[in-house]
Amino acid sequence: MNKGVAITGMGIISSIGNSVEENYISLIENKIGVTRIENISTVHANIIKVGEIKKTNDELVNELKLTEDNNFSRTAMIGTIAAKQAVENAGITSINEFRTGLISATSVGGMDMTEKHYYDYFTHPELVKYITCHDGGDVADKIAEELGLKGIVTTISTACSSAANAIMLGARLIKTGKLDRVIVGGTDGLAKFTINGFKTLMILSDDYNKPFDNNRKGLNLGEAAAYLVLESDEVVAKQNKKVLARVSGYGNANDAFHQTASSENGDGAYLAMKKAFEVSGLKPSQIDYINVHGTATPNNDLSEGRAIKRIYEDEKVPDFSSTKPFTGHTLAAAAAIEAVYSVLAIQNSVVYPNLNFETPMEEFDLKPQTSLKNKNIEHVLSNSFGFGGNCSTLIFSKCN
Amino acid sequence: MQLKKTYINGIGCISTQKTFDTVFLEEAVHNHDENVLKIVPPIYKDFISPAAARRMAKGVKNGIVASAIAMKDANIENVDAIITGTGLGCIEDSEKFLKNILDNNEEFLTPTSFIQSTHNTVGAQIALLQQCKGYNFTYVNGAVSFESALIDAKMQIEEDEAQSVLVGGVDENGDYTTALFKLSGRIKPDNQQPYNLLDSDTSGAVYGEGASFFVLENERKKTTYAEILDVTILNTLEENEVEAETLSFLKANNLEISDIDALVLGFDGNVDFENYYRNLGENSFANTPQLYYKHLSGEYDTASAFALWMAAKVLKTQEIPEIIKVNSVEKLAYKTILLYNQLNGKNHSFTLISK
Numbered sequence: 001m002n003k004g005v006a007i008t009g010m011g012i013i014s015s016i017g018n019s020v021e022e023n024y025i026s027l028i029e030n031k032i033g034v035t036r037i038e039n040i041s042t043v044h045a046n047i048i049k050v051g052e053i054k055k056t057n058d059e060l061v062n063e064l065k066l067t068e069d070n071n072f073s074r075t076a077m078i079g080t081i082a083a084k085q086a087v088e089n090a091g092i093t094s095i096n097e098f099r100t101g102l103i104s105a106t107s108v109g110g111m112d113m114t115e116k117h118y119y120d121y122f123t124h125p126e127l128v129k130y131i132t133c134h135d136g137g138d139v140a141d142k143i144a145e146e147l148g149l150k151g152i153v154t155t156i157s158t159a160c161s162s163a164a165n166a167i168m169l170g171a172r173l174i175k176t177g178k179l180d181r182v183i184v185g186g187t188d189g190l191a192k193f194t195i196n197g198f199k200t201l202m203i204l205s206d207d208y209n210k211p212f213d214n215n216r217k218g219l220n221l222g223e224a225a226a227y228l229v230l231e232s233d234e235v236v237a238k239q240n241k242k243v244l245a246r247v248s249g250y251g252n253a254n255d256a257f258h259q260t261a262s263s264e265n266g267d268g269a270y271l272a273m274k275k276a277f278e279v280s281g282l283k284p285s286q287i288d289y290i291n292v293h294g295t296a297t298p299n300n301d302l303s304e305g306r307a308i309k310r311i312y313e314d315e316k317v318p319d320f321s322s323t324k325p326f327t328g329h330t331l332a333a334a335a336a337i338e339a340v341y342s343v344l345a346i347q348n349s350v351v352y353p354n355l356n357f358e359t360p361m362e363e364f365d366l367k368p369q370t371s372l373k374n375k376n377i378e379h380v381l382s383n384s385f386g387f388g389g390n391c392s393t394l395i396f397s398k399c400n
Numbered sequence: 401m402q403l404k405k406t407y408i409n410g411i412g413c414i415s416t417q418k419t420f421d422t423v424f425l426e427e428a429v430h431n432h433d434e435n436v437l438k439i440v441p442p443i444y445k446d447f448i449s450p451a452a453a454r455r456m457a458k459g460v461k462n463g464i465v466a467s468a469i470a471m472k473d474a475n476i477e478n479v480d481a482i483i484t485g486t487g488l489g490c491i492e493d494s495e496k497f498l499k500n501i502l503d504n505n506e507e508f509l510t511p512t513s514f515i516q517s518t519h520n521t522v523g524a525q526i527a528l529l530q531q532c533k534g535y536n537f538t539y540v541n542g543a544v545s546f547e548s549a550l551i552d553a554k555m556q557i558e559e560d561e562a563q564s565v566l567v568g569g570v571d572e573n574g575d576y577t578t579a580l581f582k583l584s585g586r587i588k589p590d591n592q593q594p595y596n597l598l599d600s601d602t603s604g605a606v607y608g609e610g611a612s613f614f615v616l617e618n619e620r621k622k623t624t625y626a627e628i629l630d631v632t633i634l635n636t637l638e639e640n641e642v643e644a645e646t647l648s649f650l651k652a653n654n655l656e657i658s659d660i661d662a663l664v665l666g667f668d669g670n671v672d673f674e675n676y677y678r679n680l681g682e683n684s685f686a687n688t689p690q691l692y693y694k695h696l697s698g699e700y701d702t703a704s705a706f707a708l709w710m711a712a713k714v715l716k717t718q719e720i721p722e723i724i725k726v727n728s729v730e731k732l733a734y735k736t737i738l739l740y741n742q743l744n745g746k747n748h749s750f751t752l753i754s755k
Binding site: 042043044102106107109111114115118119121122128131132134135136137138140141144145149150151152153154155156157158159165169172173176178192193196197199200201252253254255256257258259260267268271386387388389390 | 507
């Protein structure tokens with residue numbers, strides 16, 4: 001089996017907590033973060049439920065001690081908070097001591113500021129500073145600057161699989177020796193733009209999302225940021241670092257079926273999982289827990305379920321659950337927060353419950369784990385799929 | 401394990417010049433009158449059915465055409481992976497969806513422009529057309545969006561994860577965004593003609609748009625333009641660090657200044673940041689032929705993909721059109737070319753290609 005790339009630090013902020021510890025406690029105590037929206041004024045406020053971080057932008061500015069003239073989007077602020085936590089958690093004190101990179105992910109970048117000020121820029125000179133923060137790369141740029149990082153910095157945007165792809169690229173950059181250390185993850189603040197986008201696609205639920213349930217009605221959007229620190233074995237050995245877990249497998253494939261819908265047989269998802277198994281050298285039967293994409297849209301869960309059935313053929317499908325009932329679907333951050341949850345599952349030997357599940361889907365006999373389960377977990381498989389048929393799978397393994 | 405080498409075996413470019421159905425910039429024009437340049441459109445119906453084209457964003461259409469030209473040029477019908485770089489994606493659709501939200505108070509919306517606004521739409525649409533189920537990434541990081549894609553593609557080939565990769569950079573202009581960029585100073589103000597480039601004394605850049613795609617493969621073929629020796633990106637550099645960084649990049653590739661037969665610089669007429677280029681050109685590379693291109697392509701996040709297209713053409717034709725020369729230094733043969741680009745002091749990239 002492939003040894004995989006060491007994870008030495010994690011940071012997260014989501015609707016279920018402002019730190020790794022808080023997120024873990026929420027997950028094992030069934031504390032959900034899906035509520036009515038407070039920080040964005042939208043006509044859909046009484047219909048939709050969202051996984052919102054209950055901090056205003058002013059509170060975030062204060063927390064980060066940003067100066068008055070800053071032009072941080074909400075996405076950049078929560079991203080910076082999570083990335084700083086990860087770096088601290090990895091015990092990094094001198095960021096450029098080794099060849100260090102940052103691979104970030106976002107779906108709409110600073111759209112939260114763009115949509116707030118769009119028509120006011122021409123009449124309010126003090127707002128003009130926000131024009132440049134629209135750019136997807138602005139978020140990574142700001143995080144790098146806050147970390148004092150100088151090196152390879154880039155951003156991946158492949159919709160809801162973005163952060164999985166950031167983690168994948170980071171792992172490859174370490175494996176090929178192009179970097180010694182890389183901070184990988186994703187961030188997305190809630191925005192009217194995405195709320196209305198998903199609304200027009202008619203995949204937002206007006207209730208709490210119920211992944212893999214026969215009566216599922218769609219997803220709840222969420223906002224979050226999470227970053228992980230990956231380090232080469234040389235750096236780990238040299239600094240006697242504690243390894244939290246390893247990225248042992250990864251795969252990306254394209255469904256090449258439809259711009260926003262997944263194919264019925266989940267071709268892309270199947271291929272992504274297959275590639276991840278090839279890279280890791282693991283067999284499907286060695287997976288102890290699948291953190292499914294499980295958005296609770298009719299289309300995703302059917303397609304993903306079929307793909308999982310194809311991977312496992314006649315074998316038993318391992319315990320699986322979607323954590324999106326806790327957090328909502330956090331888009332480009334989803335795979336990063338779920339990477340943190342996967343590592344926590346390994347460290348604490350738990351399978352999280354797939355909340356809100358009642359009725360198995362009629363198309364197949366897949367039933368998610370519905371209550372917290374304690375068991376040894378060596379390997380977790382985590383799926384993330386995005387628009388444009390973008391399908392990604394990551395495998396996390398215990399560091400023995 | 402011996403790393404596989406990466407060759408550019410096919411190229412396709414849709415730009416603000418006529419870069420299709422031409423040999424090499426023989427019809428190129430340096431437009432001094434406009435501060436935003438528009439693409440010279442190809443005949444879309446030769447590549448996309450008119451019914452499908454009507455529903456497509458500008459960037460998607462140009463991406464599809466540029467990639468089709470590159471694939472034909474490389475004489476291949478499918479690739480193992482598609483990797484795209486774009487600064488702002490299909491920004492016209494982002495504008496349209498956002499305006500509809502704001503103007504109609506979040507009501508009466510249709511999903512089309514939201515769907516197209518997703519940054520990975522171009523890469524996804526090309527995959528859909530080619531039925532390419534392989535690796536498909538999209539990078540969005542300002543001026544290194546394209547180089548990020550290039551680094552990834554090269555890694556795919558080196559590690560034998562893919563034998564052929566379609567890689568490209570694509571961006572489009574949107575009316576409202578251009579107005580905002582004029583306001584923020586990224587684009588030069590209106591009514592300041594003539595818009596010069598090398599002898600500009602004003603801030604901001606003349607803007608452009610385009611799509612340049614490349615077929616990269618792990619073997620040299622009859623159609624080969626160049627080998628990609630190395631690509632690197634750096635988020636930040638001070639003006640006085642560029643020279644040392646450039647030399648250490650060359651050294652990492654066992655090359656010296658004298659090995660570089662041409663240096664392609666990203667001069668964009670922004671007087672505030674032109675020293676990043678000027679220092680290099682006037683010092684270490686004073687005796688090296690220097691080329692520029694943003695007076696033809698305009699500035700945009702993935703304009704450096706146009707530069708790679710241009711450099712690949714130079715290696716193949718062994719000619720440098722007058723219109724892209726910064727200085728009058730010439731070489732008998734052009735074997736190795738270095739490209740350097742940055743935007744407003746950020747997102748620096750170095751790309752090294754060789755015949």
